[in-house]
Amino acid sequence: MYYKNKSYRTFYYFNIALLIIVSILCIMPMLHILAVSFSGKSAAESNLVTFFPIDFNMESYARTFENPNFLNAIQTSVFRAIIGTLFGMAVTIMAAFSLSRSRVDFKARTFYIWFFLFIMIFDAGLVPNYLLIEKVGLINSFWALILPGLVNVWNMILMMNFFRALPKELDEAAIVDGASTFRILFSVYLPVSLPAIATISLFTMIGHWNSWFDGMLYMRSQEQWPLATLLQTIVVVQDFSKTGITPEDLELLSNRSVKAAQIFIAMLPILVVYPFLQRFFVKGIVLGAVKE
Amino acid sequence: MKNTHIITSTAQSSTARIRRIPFQKTWRLHVLLLPAVVLALVFKYAPMPGIIMAFQDFKPWLGIEGSPWVGWDNFKLMFTLNGTMQVIWNTLLISVLKIIFGLVVPVLFALLLNEVRNMGLKRSIQTMVYLPHFMSWVILGGILLDLLSIDGIVNRFLSFLNIDPVMFLGDGTWFRVTVIVSDLWKEFGFSAIVFLAALSGINPDLYEAAEIDGAGRLQQTIHITLPSLMPIMVVVFTLSLGSMLNANFDQIYNLINPLVLKEGDIIDTFVFRSFQDGQYSLATTVGLFKSLVGFILISGGYYIAYKWANYRIF
Numbered sequence: 230m231y232y233k234n235k236s237y238r239t240f241y242y243f244n245i246a247l248l249i250i251v252s253i254l255c256i257m258p259m260l261h262i263l264a265v266s267f268s269g270k271s272a273a274e275s276n277l278v279t280f281f282p283i284d285f286n287m288e289s290y291a292r293t294f295e296n297p298n299f300l301n302a303i304q305t306s307v308f309r310a311i312i313g314t315l316f317g318m319a320v321t322i323m324a325a326f327s328l329s330r331s332r333v334d335f336k337a338r339t340f341y342i343w344f345f346l347f348i349m350i351f352d353a354g355l356v357p358n359y360l361l362i363e364k365v366g367l368i369n370s371f372w373a374l375i376l377p378g379l380v381n382v383w384n385m386i387l388m389m390n391f392f393r394a395l396p397k398e399l400d401e402a403a404i405v406d407g408a409s410t411f412r413i414l415f416s417v418y419l420p421v422s423l424p425a426i427a428t429i430s431l432f433t434m435i436g437h438w439n440s441w442f443d444g445m446l447y448m449r450s451q452e453q454w455p456l457a458t459l460l461q462t463i464v465v466v467q468d469f470s471k472t473g474i475t476p477e478d479l480e481l482l483s484n485r486s487v488k489a490a491q492i493f494i495a496m497l498p499i500l501v502v503y504p505f506l507q508r509f510f511v512k513g514i515v516l517g518a519v520k521e
Numbered sequence: 522m523k524n525t526h527i528i529t530s531t532a533q534s535s536t537a538r539i540r541r542i543p544f545q546k547t548w549r550l551h552v553l554l555l556p557a558v559v560l561a562l563v564f565k566y567a568p569m570p571g572i573i574m575a576f577q578d579f580k581p582w583l584g585i586e587g588s589p590w591v592g593w594d595n596f597k598l599m600f601t602l603n604g605t606m607q608v609i610w611n612t613l614l615i616s617v618l619k620i621i622f623g624l625v626v627p628v629l630f631a632l633l634l635n636e637v638r639n640m641g642l643k644r645s646i647q648t649m650v651y652l653p654h655f656m657s658w659v660i661l662g663g664i665l666l667d668l669l670s671i672d673g674i675v676n677r678f679l680s681f682l683n684i685d686p687v688m689f690l691g692d693g694t695w696f697r698v699t700v701i702v703s704d705l706w707k708e709f710g711f712s713a714i715v716f717l718a719a720l721s722g723i724n725p726d727l728y729e730a731a732e733i734d735g736a737g738r739l740q741q742t743i744h745i746t747l748p749s750l751m752p753i754m755v756v757v758f759t760l761s762l763g764s765m766l767n768a769n770f771d772q773i774y775n776l777i778n779p780l781v782l783k784e785g786d787i788i789d790t791f792v793f794r795s796f797q798d799g800q801y802s803l804a805t806t807v808g809l810f811k812s813l814v815g816f817i818l819i820s821g822g823y824y825i826a827y828k829w830a831n832y833r834i835f
Binding site: 231234237240241244245247248249251252253254255256258259261262265276279319320321323324326327328330334335336337341344345348350351352353354355356357358359360361365376377379380385386390409410411414435438439440441442457460461463464465485488489492495496499503506507 | 547549550551553554556557558560561563564565566567568569570571572574630633634636637642645646647648649650651652653655656657659660661662663664665666667668672673674677706710732737738741763770771775789792793796801804805808809811812815816819820834
């Protein structure tokens with residue numbers, strides 16, 4: 230066998246070493262941020278922290294959670310993730326079910342497919358989209374963060390392809406038993422599609438949690454911003470007036486560790502759902518991406 | 522009544538006939554599609570007429586109905602302004618390099634990971650390399666600004682190696698390198714999933730036969746693995762051509778600063794800045810240009826992927 234060969238064995242150990250280094254490089258920046266967020270002022274300020282906290286303390290987190298702006302933003306983000314995902318999945322599943330019918334059963338299918346495909350490949354652009362949101366009166370409304378994203382054509386296609394891969398006998402049996410279209414969707418398709426639904430839901434949820442640009446574009450007042458938008462102004466624009474840290478605090482705290490703590494808080498929900506996601510997503514992605 | 526009719530008619534027919542039962546009435550299918558159709562009409566189709574702003578000198582207080590028409594002037598302006606040509610060039614350069622590295626590196630990574638036979642190790646590596654994909658560019662932008670600053674941890678490491686500090690985000694050329702490498706770092710693992718799936722689908726008999734013929738692992742890779750990956754590589758490449766004018770707004774917007782505006786500005790950041798400056802018509806024109814080119818590239822990409830690799834998304 231080739232793997233008993235000496236030169237292959239040399240390659241093999243080199244390869245494993247390389248892959249381990251590469252994977253550590255992928256999580257090192259996050260570990261560094263975590264370490265900085267728990268470090269004391271002098272160490273963080275003079276940049277001595279690498280991957281372990283120096284002068285361990287949790288002041289940055291304590292201060293961050295005392296800031297009403299930040300709590301508000303977390304609340305908005307949680308709401309939008311939950312509501313956006315629930316509504317989005319409902320819209321996606323219903324549409325995908327209809328689109329998964331064969332052309333023989335559902336003559337209008339081809340029309341609908343092109344109707345949705347077109348919005349996936351052509352976008353009106355930033356200014357027309359903004360003016361529309363203004364026209365329908367959604368500026369400064371929470372729903373501006375939800376409604377435009379509810380139709381996600383890519384998710385619809387993933388879901389549709391999953392439905393189409395289910396055995397035809399399932400709905401034939403249901404039809405013979407006299408089940409209506411709605412009954413077939415809710416009592417036959419939904420229960421067997423839970424893994425796919427879970428995967429797409431988690432992706433949608435993470436998308437909502439991470440989404441920052443719509444908040445910046447459509448929300449004029451800072452109190453309504455989701456966490457990602459607030460974070461953007463803190464860590465990227467470096468507008469520290471929004472961290473909620475007073476000059477007195479800065480005698481004990483470094484801006485750097487406060488920033489790190491807020492970045493880490495924004496990462497946390499993703500890290501929490503990540504293990505669940507991993508169980509499913511490989512299957513889900515492949516399902517939609519490579520359809521022969 | 523209807524149900525009894527179906528049951529009696531199927532009871533008499535063979536199983537082959539059951540396949541042809543009409544799927545009841547289709548109005549329910551239209552109802553299920555209704556929310557998606559309404560939302561798409563309101564939020565995706567309704568803005569489309571707005572692209573006529575590209576042919577106007579649009580003033581928000583006059584609206585689309587009242588703004589004066591200027592014909593192709595905005596397009597002429599776009600192609601003569603030095604700034605916009607630079608922006609289009611930056612976009613092309615950054616996105617083409619991203620596309621090339623974004624194909625080669627994930628394939629290489631998938632090939633190398635495929636050699637790991639210890640499943641626990643393989644899974645741990647996958648867990649770590651997929652993680653950055655799920656982080657937003659706000660988070661990663663914040664992290665990179667800290668890591669790559671002049672006194673950041675990367676430059677401290679370089680000075681430990683006696684290398685002069687590098688202005689990763691403050692020098693035009695380094696900015697482009699940083700943008701491409703950090704995008705690669707974020708996405709290479711996740712992009713490799715599709716290749717790993719294709720690798721696990723290769724018939725093991727092929728390797729066994731090659732083994733008997735005395736082929737080493739490298740020869741097996743060249744003569745079996747790579748040809749088997751070719752179709753999916755063609756698909757991924759042609760589909761990624763669609764993003765040729767899409768150099769990633771989220772990433773660039775969160776990393777760019779005035780020092781590197783000339784080398785780092787891309788179409789989307791330019792559009793957003795023009796919009797903020799109130800140049801609605803110019804922003805719409807450049808955006809429309811991007812959408813049209815994207816439309817052609819994406820449909821072309823799907824067509825080629827369908828013709829060459831029999832890839833279909835629906």
